[in-house]
Amino acid sequence: MSRPHVIVIGAGSTGAATAHDLALRGLRVTVIERGEVASGTTGRNHCLLHSGGRYCITDQESAIECIDENMILRHIMPDLLELNDGLFVAITEADLAFKERFLEGCAACHIPARDIPVKHAFDMEPFLNPHALAAVQVPDGVFEPFRFCLAFLATARMNGAVVRRYNEVSDVICSGKSVTGVKVNNYLTGKTETLGADLVVNASGPWAGDIAEMAGVKVPVQPTAGVMVTLDCRLCNMVLNRLNKPSDGDIVVPQRATSTIGTTSWKVEDPDLITIPPEHVEKMIIQGEQLLPVVRKIPMRARMAVARPLIVKSDADARTVSRTFECFDHASSGVDGFVTISGGKTTTARVMAERVVDMVCNKLGIAAECRTRDVPLASYRLFFQGGE
């Protein structure tokens, strides 16, 4: 019997990691992406390699996933990370009161956290708000979302996967109650093509609902937009977080010679048509000033907004819904050969892939262990070699 063929829709972090895992387990893989790699949610990213500190009080399941994956990524893509740790900084008395809970939360999620003398923090971060009252150091980092995905996809291609960029899925083909392939518009040639598959993985992030609808099923994904502002100057060596519960504009992520402040959160209907509300940009500056008072004086380099795929569990507020992910086997809704993976974060893409590929292998009756924890990724630059 020839190896089963799996189509992955979407080349964001989830799709890329899934393609890598599938290829590593010996399956035939085709990735369909309507634009450039990481041109959706993954691309417009904070670039924060989470230590889990952000979620250690509100969402410990996510926090544990983060710290585990953080350590694995350091091993499989060491060249693609700025590893300078992060600081959670208390500015107000309320922040300071939060510190004990934060340290306990970190301990509960086995996140290495160090309460450092605030003077030491000023030494490392000369632009930090001089009124800062406390600082806790955690193993945050910075990654590069585009290259993150390219590295997974380059490795997948080396293991035989095919990546079709600029191909948009126009329909999901069903035969009886089973999905048997997809119809795509190939924008490189202007032609429509039909691709057969034994199974289709829907990894299209905030667009997951649209793809699922083509197969006649529903997924509870709520596209939730956020605004980020990038300043034309690097103002901190480490990632700076506000020592408190996650809120709007409470983080500054440095990368190369820039600093990115994020983020806000509001529900959107169409993830393709998001306009940046000017008041959100202003809010980022106001909040950013809390951590780094010079923020307002630095010219803006870019501002961006993108929808994240949050999984709706109840009618909870967008900020408090879980940042963790979920796999949906649509066989339970009567459609076989079709699974959706959504939610999560770029930091946790690998474990998301592991979980969905476990499900895929289970459905296809393949016994293959996940090896993505240990296999270092190929150079992202190889992605572009060897033709389309």
Added chain:
Amino acid sequence: MEKPLVQETMENPFAKEPKASWGWLLQVVTGVALLALLGLHFIANHFIAKGGLRDFADVVSYLRNPIILVLEVLFLVVVTTHAMLGVRAIVMDFGLSDRAEKRLSQVLAVIGVLTVGYCLWLTWVIIH
């Protein structure tokens, strides 16, 4: 089974060590030499051949001066080298095949030698 498209060991023409090139350095050296020689040429024209080289007789007597002769021959060799290297640089900018590049160098070398040879013959004819 289809073959993987991407391989780590893939042939990369840029990863092979090419032959060391001295062309640019020689171009700069001859260029600077030309600036100096051109200066000397002007001075010589002005002070040795007073009033300039007006007629044939002037040219003959000018070239019979041994210092001038050495200067002019040097000027000739350097200017030809610089010109050939310049032409080569421009053609090389087309990124030819290795074989064509080798052939180009050979052809230009022959043209250069012929040019210098012709001029030396001409000088000999004039002086005698």
Added chain:
Amino acid sequence: MRMLEVPLQIFRYKAGEQPHYDMFTVQVEETAHVIDAIDKAWAIHDHSLTFRRACHHSSCGSCALRINGVEKLPCITLITNVWDGHSPLRLDPLRNFPIVSDLVVDVSGFFQRLLAANMTITRDAESTLPLTVDELADVVPSEAVELPDNLSRFNRFENCIECGICMSACPTMATDDKFLGPAGLAAIYRACQKTDDPDEKAHLLALAGGEHGAWRCHSAFECMEACPQAVDAAGKIMALRREITANRFKRIRRR
């Protein structure tokens, strides 16, 4: 917020067809960047319009193209900075790259050069801040603080985001497919600086010392002008020449 009605004149090409321009008119906010306008044209008018983008904040380097003929990153280029307010904003793919489709170019050759240089994108630096506190004092005089000497070591990504703008701006790249190009040579120079292994260094210098290496540059310095990241490829090429020459004479003397 004031809205702008921007006419875009976008280069179109599909395999086997004649290249041409298409016109799109899009409505964007006054504060929008060029990438937002392209995004709108794609989302509202034509999903078959292919273009590259990922990060929208000049870190991925994928969206590079030519705006009215000049290489830019549309994600950090404000429309109001490049648009005269009435004539169409012309968008072309990068020069000196084979065009795959519309604004998408084939970057495989570019990345082949970077693979040869084998420069990692992370590096060590004393402090990763681009400004010292003293320099920032010019921007914000009242808030000058003293920079401590005991800064720990931090790492950061290389400035080069591998966008290909320098290759598009370089006139020599226009015809010489064998040229290592500004980004390739700059990467070799950085890799040289980062390695402690003399054999690796000799190999890198040899890679750049051929006909189509550092010597192919004819000092137009367009790479330096166009680079959105202040990589200074031209400066690195010149430094590389000095290094190669010094290394050669050192070897000759040793013989």
Added chain:
Amino acid sequence: MATHEYPKVRRAGRWFDVRQRNLGMWAYALNRITGIGLVVYLYIHLGVLSLLSRGPGSWDAFISVAHSPFFLTLDVILLAGILIHGLNGLRLALTGFDVGVRRQKALFSALMLVAVAALGVAILKIFGG
């Protein structure tokens, strides 16, 4: 995948395309044009010198023609080419060894001012006296 790219000969036009470009590109294009021009001149010059081998008559006849305003104008163009190519060559040599890279534009402007001044003096000499 079929990609689109113009043939190399057509792309060579980009060597001289200074639209929207900076001063360094002017230097690049000018250096190339004057370089090609000077090589052409070199061979024309050698061709003319061959007259010398035919004895004084033909040479002196040529010299009298060479003093016509038309030929003197050609001389001025030649001198301009030499000055631009030579002085820009100085810039190439300096920046090529990592000297003054950051001031290459100022360097070019200064050297071209020298070229213009020298050309002015030469024109006065050639046509004035």
